[in-house]
Amino acid sequence: MKAAVIHEFGAVPRYEDFPDPVAGGGEVLVEVKAVAVENVDKAVAAGTHFAARHFLREFPAIVVFDGIGTLPDGTLVGFSQPRPPYGALAERTVVPVQNTTPAPEGIDPAIAVVISSAVTGFAIKTAAGFTPGETVLVQGATGVAGRLAVQVARLLGAARIVATGRDNDALDEVIGLGADAVINTAVEDDELVEAFAAEAGSGYDVVLDFLWGRPTELLLKALVPSRIGHPNPTRLIQAGESAGARIALTADSVRTSGLEVYGVGKGLDGQAVADAYGQIVQWTRDGKLVVGIERAPLADIETAWQRTDLRGRRLVVTP
Ligand SMILES: NC(=O)c1ccc[n+]([C@@H]2O[C@H](COP(=O)([O-])OP(=O)(O)OC[C@H]3O[C@@H](n4cnc5c(N)ncnc54)[C@H](OP(=O)(O)O)[C@@H]3O)[C@@H](O)[C@H]2O)c1
Incomplete structure (x- = not known):
């Protein structure tokens, strides 16, 4: 499969071939549909984020750690923390089953992945x-x-x-x-x-x-x-x-x-995040909350990753 791959901390991800993931016990394969690239993802790839070595334990590795995709039965889910060295910026990834949650219906996955x-x-x-x-x-x-x-x-x-x-x-x-x-x-x-x-x-x-x-x-x-x-x-x-x-x-x-x-994390426990996200999804469906996005195909990741002209829009990669 194709993926956005780095071979060392600080490298710009390149569009490369990577072995297809195989799901082990308690894991599930995800066909990736939309991934947002945030500052935190760049800090992890640069090795400057405190959790960089948790996400990137070996190289080569695929960057970014959450997104939206479909399970083998076609269910649309949000997923997080793929098994290293797999990441979200790929055609497919593999995650623990418990790291998937139903994605909101009726919202473009490229928008849903940003409104969080x-x-x-x-x-x-x-x-x-x-x-x-x-x-x-x-x-x-x-x-x-x-x-x-x-x-x-x-x-x-x-x-x-x-x-x-x-x-x-x-x-x-x-x-x-x-x-x-x-x-x-x-x-x-x-x-x-x-x-x-x-x-x-x-x-x-x-x-x-x-x-x-x-x-x-x-x-x-x-x-x-x-x-x-x-x-x-x-x-x-x-x-x-x-x-x-x-x-x-x-x-x-x-x-x-x-x-x-x-x-910022004070009080934002799992329940508070879930409640907030539910409200955000409702506001988005009602047109009360808007977000700007810039779509890029996975093949363009090397250029897209380095863009500095997004002006309040989030880069969303749609493999
Ligand atoms: N993404 C999230 O959900 C999230 C959640 C919690 C915390 N954070 C953190 O919050 C920060 C902003 O995240 P973001 O996703 O909104 O990033 P962003 O879209 O890149 O926005 C960055 C903001 O900071 C301003 N800025 C950048 N460099 C500056 C400088 N040297 N002096 C003054 N202002 C500067 C930018 O102004 P211009 O528009 O003029 O460039 C813009 O308002 C990051 O540190 C991020 O890690 C993000």
Whole structure:
């Protein structure tokens, strides 16, 4: 069969022949229909993700670890964690039977495989206890996860949504998805601190942060009050690091701002994920939640993997 194969960490996957998988005890073969390529998949293939050596135990190996496909009886399923060295980006793969779940009916598999990224948006509830009527800031809202998070915040009843990005055209699109105000982070530091303060309204109740790095450092600076008082808490959820893996955390940003920091995984247990995904599927069927995708055939993986022009659309490979 054909597959997207790497021979070492850091390599770009190539379209190559690979031995067909054979199902062992407790395993099932899957005919792959759609696979989304995310930043996490690139980090695993690069060997920089903490779980890289769990997924890629030997080389050559097939990249990416979840997708949608059909079982031998034709049932459409979502699947995850194929048996190494098999991966999702192939014509066929092999997974433990328990790693398959029914795929949503009535939704194009190429869309269904991407909307699961909207589960992260539910972290405003599960991690930070969001309640309708609150103000939400989405840092990195022009990306795929950010655009979905803006829509989730709107559908969950946020009173005000502020969204950040680096490109004004992309930010205009995010307004179309439900943001009330946008901030371009590609400005001088002082200007960005002022913009965060100016758009805060009565304060950011919840921040869903896909950026970290410089924009988050400057946000925390903006949260420090200019006089003694009792600031409203800002519950910040760390969800990604597109702008950097580190920030300098100044003492006053914790001591005086009412800042609380949570990891995105807090409270997102199996049941919460299943509930969130069910809601996401319903919103998608109803046309209330939209996602941009860029399709590519498996044969084009080498070029598609290296694309940097997707602007908020997710690469979906359809073998
Ligand atoms: N995919 C998911 O479901 C998911 C779930 C949880 C966490 N995450 C993490 O969240 C982050 C974003 O994921 P994604 O899938 O939405 O990625 P994406 O589509 O590539 O979007 C990346 C976002 O970060 C911005 N960005 C990139 N580099 C930047 C920089 N140097 N300075 C400031 N902004 C920068 C991008 O702005 P431009 O639009 O201007 O490029 C865009 O808003 C990643 O760290 C990812 O691992 C993703």
